[in-house]
Amino acid sequence: MDDVKRKALSQLLRSPSTVIPLAFGAAAFGMSALIDSTAGRLIGAANFLASLGVTATRWIMSIDRLQEEARRRLLRSEEQKHRDEMKQLEASLVLDGDARTESCLRQLCDHYDMFQEKAHDASCRRPDIR
Numbered sequence: 001m002d003d004v005k006r007k008a009l010s011q012l013l014r015s016p017s018t019v020i021p022l023a024f025g026a027a028a029f030g031m032s033a034l035i036d037s038t039a040g041r042l043i044g045a046a047n048f049l050a051s052l053g054v055t056a057t058r059w060i061m062s063i064d065r066l067q068e069e070a071r072r073r074l075l076r077s078e079e080q081k082h083r084d085e086m087k088q089l090e091a092s093l094v095l096d097g098d099a100r101t102e103s104c105l106r107q108l109c110d111h112y113d114m115f116q117e118k119a120h121d122a123s124c125r126r127p128d129i130r
Contacts, residue, residue, distance in 0.1 A: 007070035012058055021051035 012018065025047030032040025086109060093101045 003074055004067050004070045007073065008063060008066035011066055011070065012055060012063075015058070017054045017058065018051055021047045021054065025051060 025044045028040050028044035028047060031037070032044060086105070090102065090105055093105055
C-alpha cells in the first residue's frame with residue numbers, strides 16, 4: 001500500500017464517525033460482560049455494525065477526495081523538505097565566499113519557482129472537450 005492510500009485510510013479510520021460508534025460498542029460489550037446482559041451485547045453489536053457501515057460508506061463515497069487530500073499533504077511536506085534543503089545549501093554556499101555560487105543557486109530557485117507555477121497553472125486548466 002502506497003503512502004497516499006495509507007494516509008487516506010488512516011484519516012478515514014480516525015474520523016469521529018468511525019471512532020465514536022466503535023467506542024460505544026466496546027463500552028456496551030464491556031458492560032454486558034460485567035452484568036451478563038443480552039441487550040448490552042445487542043447494543044454493542046449494533047454499534048460495531050454502525051461503525052463498520054459508516055466506514056464502508058465513507059470509503060465508497062469519498063475515497064477519491066481522501067486520497068487527493070493525502071496526496072496534497074504529502075506534496076506539501078515534500079516541498080517544505082525541498083525548501084529546507086535549499087536553505088541549508090544556501091547557508092553552506094555563503095560560507096565559501098564565492099558570490100557566483102550563491103547567484104547560480106538563486107537563479108536555479110527562480111527557475112524552479114517559475115516551473116512550479118507553470119505546472120500548477122497547466123494542471124488547473126480544463127482541457128477543451130469537443
